[in-house]
Amino acid sequence: MKPLRTLFGRLVLILLTSLLLAQALTLVFVLAERGLVMRDVMVSYLAADVASSAAMLDRLPAEERPAWLPRLERANYRLALGEAVGPDNNTTPLALVLTSRLAQALGQPVTATHMPAPGVEMRLGLRLRDGTPLAVDLAQPRLRLSPWLLVTLAAQLALLAAGCWFAVRQATRPLAQLADAARTLEPGKPAPALPHTGPREVADAAHAFDRMRQRIAEHLEERSQMLGAIAHDLQTPVTRMRLRADLLDDATLRDKLHADLGQMQHLVEQGLAYARSAHAVQESEAPTDLAALLQSAVADYQDAGQPVKVVGWLGGPDAAIVVRTRPQALRRIVGNLIDNALKFGGAAEVLLAVQDGRPAITVQDRGPGIAADQMDKVLQPFYRIEASRNAATGGTGLGLAIVQRLAPLCHAGLRLSPRDGGGLAASVAFNDYYQ
Numbered sequence: 001m002k003p004l005r006t007l008f009g010r011l012v013l014i015l016l017t018s019l020l021l022a023q024a025l026t027l028v029f030v031l032a033e034r035g036l037v038m039r040d041v042m043v044s045y046l047a048a049d050v051a052s053s054a055a056m057l058d059r060l061p062a063e064e065r066p067a068w069l070p071r072l073e074r075a076n077y078r079l080a081l082g083e084a085v086g087p088d089n090n091t092t093p094l095a096l097v098l099t100s101r102l103a104q105a106l107g108q109p110v111t112a113t114h115m116p117a118p119g120v121e122m123r124l125g126l127r128l129r130d131g132t133p134l135a136v137d138l139a140q141p142r143l144r145l146s147p148w149l150l151v152t153l154a155a156q157l158a159l160l161a162a163g164c165w166f167a168v169r170q171a172t173r174p175l176a177q178l179a180d181a182a183r184t185l186e187p188g189k190p191a192p193a194l195p196h197t198g199p200r201e202v203a204d205a206a207h208a209f210d211r212m213r214q215r216i217a218e219h220l221e222e223r224s225q226m227l228g229a230i231a232h233d234l235q236t237p238v239t240r241m242r243l244r245a246d247l248l249d250d251a252t253l254r255d256k257l258h259a260d261l262g263q264m265q266h267l268v269e270q271g272l273a274y275a276r277s278a279h280a281v282q283e284s285e286a287p288t289d290l291a292a293l294l295q296s297a298v299a300d301y302q303d304a305g306q307p308v309k310v311v312g313w314l315g316g317p318d319a320a321i322v323v324r325t326r327p328q329a330l331r332r333i334v335g336n337l338i339d340n341a342l343k344f345g346g347a348a349e350v351l352l353a354v355q356d357g358r359p360a361i362t363v364q365d366r367g368p369g370i371a372a373d374q375m376d377k378v379l380q381p382f383y384r385i386e387a388s389r390n391a392a393t394g395g396t397g398l399g400l401a402i403v404q405r406l407a408p409l410c411h412a413g414l415r416l417s418p419r420d421g422g423g424l425a426a427s428v429a430f431n432d433y434y435q
Contacts, residue, residue, distance in 0.1 A: 008172045015164040023157050030149070039094060046077070047101035050124075050136055053079060054106060058129045065132075080135040090114050090122050098124060098138075174202040178209060185213060238265055283326040290321045290352055290359060290430075297334045298350055307347035308338055311364075321352065321359050323430045325410040333403050333410065334361060337426045340399045341365035345423060355415075360429035369424050375416050379404040403428070 053072045057065050057079075069079050088099075088111035095112035102110040102124065111125040115137065124136040181194055194206035238261055245257040291313060301308040334350075341348035345365025352361055370378055378400050400416075403426070407414045412430045419425045 008168055008176075011168045011172070012165060015168065016161055019157060019160050019164065023153055027153060046098060047105045049074065050077075050102060050126075051105035054126065054128060054134060057081075057134070062130075062132070075139075077136050077138045080137060082133055088112060088125075092122075095122055102126065174206065178205060181209060181213075185216075234265070283328055285324050285326055287322050288325050288327045288330065290323060290361065292320075293327065293331060294334065294350055294352055294361065297331060297338070301338060301348075306338075306342060308342070309347075309349060310351070311349045312351040312353055323359065323411070325412070325430070329406045330410045330412075333406050333412075333428055334363070336399045336403050337361075337363035337428070340426070341367070341424070343399075344368065355427055355429045358429045358431065360427045362425055362427040364419055364423060364425045366419075366421075366423040369418050369422055370416065372418070378416070379414070400426070 056072070057068065060068060065081055069081065072079055090112035099110045099112050106126060108126060113123045113125065115121070115123045117137075120137050120139060122138050124138065126134050126136070128134055177194060193210050196203045196206050241261055242258065245254050245261070248254040248257070294310065298308050298310055338348045338350070341363050342365075345367030347365065349364040350361070351364065352359065354360065355362070380401060400414075404414050407428055410428075410430070412428045415427045415429065417425050417427070
């Protein structure tokens with residue numbers, strides 16, 4: 001899952017970006033303020049410093065003055081004797097302030113000239129008492145940052161990022177717990193209650209989710225009990241109707257009534273089986289040998305005289321293909337698929353093979369098959385293909401729906417596909433297995 005597709009990643013990105021921009025803006029303000037302070041300090045001491053240097057040069061003999069120039073040089077300016085002073089063409093605020101201060105300190109006019117030389121911002125021109133030109137070349141200001149400044153900013157950013165990460169995690173963790181609880185919500189499967197801690201909104205959401213889960217469980221239990229009661233209570237009138245049908249002299253009418261009653265009882269049993277499939281999760285998982293389970297199921301049908309046969313084994317009939325599943329639920333899956341094949345195809349062929357690298361149980365028939373646009377629809381409860389796959393009964397529309405519901409509980413998936421030459425192949429592929 002991509003980080004930016006999660007609420008946690010987006011909030012962290014937004015907050016970190018905001019913090020970085022805020023820190024960058026703070027650094028710009030700090031540098032600008034330091035630049036202003038540095039210029040103010042330079043203006044305050046430059047006039048007195050240059051006046052002192054000029055007074056010292058006035059008292060020195062002309063031949064000794066050049067030797068003293070390096071000693072009088074400072075980090076932000078240097079002195080030059082005898083160099084021509086350009087026109088007074090620099091009218092920037094800094095130049096006006098400097099020339100005014102120097103003129104007051106020296107008692108003479110001072111000019112400011114733009115200098116094209118690299119590293120020199122301007123040249124101030126004045127003269128010694130003997131008329132010798134003295135140039136003061138001001139270097140361009142270089143802002144020096146203290147090493148601790150960047151370290152402090154980095155430490156602040158790290159602390160803020162850690163606090164941001166912790167705050168976002170605290171805010172999104174309950175949502176992740178709620179999403180996990182919703183994903184693992186299965187009918188009939190008990191689940192621990194969500195912690196009702198944290199902010200009031202989070203606690204309210206957790207409490208509401210637990211109440212919803214409890215209501216769903218109560219509704220499913222009530223539905224199963226209701227269907228069970230209906231199925232039980234219908235046995236008596238159905239049996240009574242069978243007895244009364246046996247008293248009919250018209251054999252044709254008697255047979256039709258028996259067929260209708262049989263369909264009614266089968267529909268009730270299938271509806272009850274679908275309702276109870278939600279509680280299959282209560283069955284414990286256990287290592288199950290697929291070959292042994294299939295042999296047992298096929299043998300039961302063959303003993304009843306049903307045309308069911310095995311057409312292939314993975315690794316041979318004696319190979320142990322073991323999966324961790326719910327054996328009773330898996331046996332119901334196999335039984336429903338075989339019943340479906342017998343009902344609509346007249347015969348069933350069972351195959352245990354590898355499908356996409358996974359062991360799979362496949363039940364095939366030679367019936368009318370299912371159109372491609374109907375493959376997903378037949379997995380819905382009580383859905384029957386128009387005009388029915390079998391003109392006699394049409395089925396109840398619950399066999400494949402029950403398999404679809406039980407397959408995930410057995411760590412498997414159901415796939416329907418048309419069979420070459422006509423018919424349907426229903427495969428239940430398991431997620432993994434061990435031998």
